[in-house]
Amino acid sequence: MNVPEIRIRQLTDRPVNDSGDYVLYWMTAFRRAHYNFSLQRAAEWASELDKPLLVFEALRCDYQWASHRLHRFVIEGMRDNAADFADQRLTYYPYLEEEQGGGKGLIRELTKNACVLVSDDFPCFFLPRMFAAVDKRLDIKFELVDSNGLYPMHATDKVFSRAFDLRRHLQKELLPHLAEPPKRSPLKGYALAELDALPKKITKEWKPADLDAALDGDKFLSKLPIDHDVRPAPITGGSHAGRKQLEDFLKNKLSGYGELRNQPQEDAASGLSPYLHFGHVSVHEVFAELVDQEEWNPSKVSGKVNGSRDGWWGLDESVEGFLDEIITWRELGLNMSSHRDDYDQYESLPDWAQATLAEHADDQREHTYTLEEFEQANTHNDLWNAAQRQLVRDGSIHNYLRMLWGKKILHWSKSPREALAIMIELNNKYAVDGRNPNSYSGIFWTLGRYDRAWGPEREIFGKIRYMTCDNTARKVKVDKYLQKYSAGGSQGEFDF
Known part of the structure; x- marks a missing residue:
C-alpha cells in the first residue's frame, strides 16, 4: 500500500538526485518504527530507486523549554528505535547534540549524499520554521509526510471553530481514510539495498550517540545546557x-x-x-x-x-x-x-472572546499572582495548588482539573494576555505532552476557543465559561488528590 498523496507535501518542487548514495529519512516528530507514514514513504523511495535507507534521528539542546525531563523521555524513545531497527535493512543514525550549535551543518552534510529527503509534517512548535529554513538550502526533493492523525491535515482547507462542526465533518469524510492506514511494519515487503557506512567526515564530526550510556544515570544529561531543575517525570519514554x-x-x-x-x-x-x-x-x-x-x-x-x-x-x-x-x-x-500560523497567539481567539475579555480586562481582581507564584503553587487555593504540583512533579495534570487550572490562571492574572503567557510557559515547561496542537487547544479553550458565549456575564470572565474550585470539589472527589499533591505530600500512592 502506497502512502496516500494527500499526506505528502513538498515545500519546493525539486528533482530527485538519482546519483545519491541513499534515501534520507529525518525522523523529527513520528519517532517510531511502526505505523509511520513517513518511514513508509522513505522506504517506498528507497525501493523505487534501489538505494539504501538512512534513518536519522537527532535531539538538539537549544530548543525552547529544553529540560532534563523532556530530553530523557526522547532519548528513551531513541533507544527503543535503535532496538527495533537493529534487525531491519536500514541504517539508523542517532545523534545527540552536546552543546548549542553542535549539530549545525549536519543535516546539510547528510543531504549532500542523499537522493531525496523525507521528514515529518508536524504543524507545531519550532518544526515548521526549521523545515522552511532547511528547504531554502536544499538542492534535492524534500517531502514532508503527515502521520499525525486518522484524518489527513490537508484533506480540508476549513478551520473548524467547534468540536461539533469537526465531528460532523468527520462523520461524512473519515471512513475512506480509515481504509488507508500506514503499515504496521513500514519496511515489510521491501528488499532494500544496504549502506556500507556513513561518510567518515560525518561520523567523525558528529559522532553517533551511545544511547545506553546517555541513559545510564545522569552523567551525560547533567552536562548538557538544558534546564536540570525540571526533573524526569515518573514515566518511561519510548x-x-x-x-x-x-x-x-x-x-x-x-x-x-x-x-x-x-x-x-x-x-x-x-x-x-x-x-x-x-x-x-x-x-x-x-x-x-x-x-x-x-x-x-x-x-x-x-x-x-x-x-x-x-x-x-x-x-x-x-x-x-x-x-x-x-x-x-x-x-x-x-x-x-x-x-493558522497564529494558533498560539492571543489574536487567534474568536472575536466574541476577545471582545468580552477586553470589556472586562480592567475589572477588579481580588487575587493576582505572578508567574513565579503560580509556578511555585503559591496561591490561596489548595486544589489549584495541588494541580500545579502534579504538573511540576508528574509532567501532567488530570484532564478535568487542567480545565480548572487554566480558568483560575485567567481569574487570578493581571490581564487575559498575561494569563495566556503564564499558561503557555507553565504547560510547555513542565508537561511532557506540551508544545503540542492539543495542548494549545486546551489552553485556548479556557479563553473561549471552541466554546460559545455563556451567561450570566461575570466580572473578569465576561461571557467566557466560568469555573470555580469549590464547585469542582463538589462535583468530583479530591480528598486523596489533595493529600497526594499537598506541599509535603508523597508520590506513588496511586498513578494517573
Whole structure:
C-alpha cells in the first residue's frame, strides 16, 4: 500500500538526485518504527530507486523549554528505535547534540549524499520554521509526510471553530481514510539495498550517540545546557513503554473510561498523550488495537451526520467517549495549527472572546499572582495548588482539573494576555505532552476557543465559561488528590 498523496507535501518542487548514495529519512516528530507514514514513504523511495535507507534521528539542546525531563523521555524513545531497527535493512543514525550549535551543518552534510529527503509534517512548535529554513538550502526533493492523525491535515482547507462542526465533518469524510492506514511494519515487503557506512567526515564530526550510556544515570544529561531543575517525570519514554501503556488501558481501563475519567482519584485516563506527542505511539496503532479488541468494522457506523459525540461508531459509551478524545478533540488542534500560523497567539481567539475579555480586562481582581507564584503553587487555593504540583512533579495534570487550572490562571492574572503567557510557559515547561496542537487547544479553550458565549456575564470572565474550585470539589472527589499533591505530600500512592 502506497502512502496516500494527500499526506505528502513538498515545500519546493525539486528533482530527485538519482546519483545519491541513499534515501534520507529525518525522523523529527513520528519517532517510531511502526505505523509511520513517513518511514513508509522513505522506504517506498528507497525501493523505487534501489538505494539504501538512512534513518536519522537527532535531539538538539537549544530548543525552547529544553529540560532534563523532556530530553530523557526522547532519548528513551531513541533507544527503543535503535532496538527495533537493529534487525531491519536500514541504517539508523542517532545523534545527540552536546552543546548549542553542535549539530549545525549536519543535516546539510547528510543531504549532500542523499537522493531525496523525507521528514515529518508536524504543524507545531519550532518544526515548521526549521523545515522552511532547511528547504531554502536544499538542492534535492524534500517531502514532508503527515502521520499525525486518522484524518489527513490537508484533506480540508476549513478551520473548524467547534468540536461539533469537526465531528460532523468527520462523520461524512473519515471512513475512506480509515481504509488507508500506514503499515504496521513500514519496511515489510521491501528488499532494500544496504549502506556500507556513513561518510567518515560525518561520523567523525558528529559522532553517533551511545544511547545506553546517555541513559545510564545522569552523567551525560547533567552536562548538557538544558534546564536540570525540571526533573524526569515518573514515566518511561519510548514506543515499548507506550505500547504497554496502550495494552493496559485497553484491557483494564477502557470499559470504565466514560464513568471514571473525570474523577482525579481514579486511574482511568489512558496515559497515552506523552507518547502520542513525541510520536512514540501512533493514533493509527491505538485505533487498530481498539477496533480489534471491540470487533468493530465500518458496517457498525450509524450513518447519522449530526455532530453528536455518542452513537456514530455503534460502540459502547466509554469506547465512543475515548474515540472522541483521540480523534475529534486531538484533530481539532491539528486542524487549527496546520492552517493558522497564529494558533498560539492571543489574536487567534474568536472575536466574541476577545471582545468580552477586553470589556472586562480592567475589572477588579481580588487575587493576582505572578508567574513565579503560580509556578511555585503559591496561591490561596489548595486544589489549584495541588494541580500545579502534579504538573511540576508528574509532567501532567488530570484532564478535568487542567480545565480548572487554566480558568483560575485567567481569574487570578493581571490581564487575559498575561494569563495566556503564564499558561503557555507553565504547560510547555513542565508537561511532557506540551508544545503540542492539543495542548494549545486546551489552553485556548479556557479563553473561549471552541466554546460559545455563556451567561450570566461575570466580572473578569465576561461571557467566557466560568469555573470555580469549590464547585469542582463538589462535583468530583479530591480528598486523596489533595493529600497526594499537598506541599509535603508523597508520590506513588496511586498513578494517573
